[in-house]
Amino acid sequence: MDETPKEIKVVSVNRNTLSKQVVESIIQLLNSGQLKPGDKLPTEMEFMEKLNVSRPVLREALSSLESLGVITRKTREGTFFNNKISSHPFSIMLSLAHDNLQAMVEARMALELGLITIAAEKISDEELKRLKQTIDVIANSKDNDYGEADIEFHRIIALSANNPIVEGMVDSLIVTLVKINDEIKVREPERTVQHHTAIYKALEKRDPFEAFHQMFLHLDYVRHKVTKNHNL
Incomplete structure (x- = not known):
C-alpha cells in the first residue's frame, strides 16, 4: 500500500x-x-x-x-x-466589495442611469448653470487636474433627482466616483468635455431618453477604460 x-x-x-x-x-x-x-x-x-x-x-x-x-x-x-x-x-454593500473594481463600475452605471432620467424631469435652471460651470472648469484645466470638477458634475445630476429614498445611495455613488477616478491614469479632457456637454444638452432639453443615452455612452466609455487598465 x-x-x-x-x-x-x-x-x-x-x-x-x-x-x-x-x-x-x-x-x-x-x-x-x-x-x-x-x-x-x-x-x-x-x-x-x-x-x-x-x-x-x-x-x-x-x-x-x-x-x-x-x-x-x-x-x-x-x-x-x-x-x-x-x-x-448601499455604503455597507460597497464596503464589502471595496476591492472589486468591476462591481463598483457596474454599480455606478446602475445608479446613474436611473438617476439621470429623473434628473431630466427635475433639474433646476440653477443646477444646469452649475453643471455648465464644471464643464468649463474641465475644458480650461491645467495638467489634466479636473477630477473634482468631474465628480461634481455627476454629484449635481444625482442630487437634482431630489429623492430622499435614494439620498444615501448618492453619497455612496460619490465614493465609487472617487475610487474609479483614482484608477484612471490617462486623462482625456476633450472626450470628457464632449460627453458631459452632450449630457448637459439633453438635460437642458428635459429629455430623459436622450439623457439616458448620453449618460450610457459616457459611463460605458469609462467602464471600458478602467477595466482595460486592470485587465478585467
Missing part, C-alpha cells in the same frame, strides 16, 4: 483577503443587531484578540470602512458606527 503523502494545494490567504474578512466581521456586528448605528466599536486590541489579526490588517479594514462612510474614528473617544448607516445600506 502506497503511504506516500498526497500533495495538496492550499490557497494562501493574502493581506487583502484578511482585510476583507475583517470588514465583513465588523459589518456583521450591525447585521446581527449586536451593535446599532451610532454605537461605539470595540478597541483595536479587543478586535485583534477576537479576530486574531495583526494591527496593520485591522487598520486597513477600518480605513476602508471609514472612507466609505460606515464608521468614524474620533481621537481619544474611539471608533463609532455612523448614525446614518441605517438609511445608507
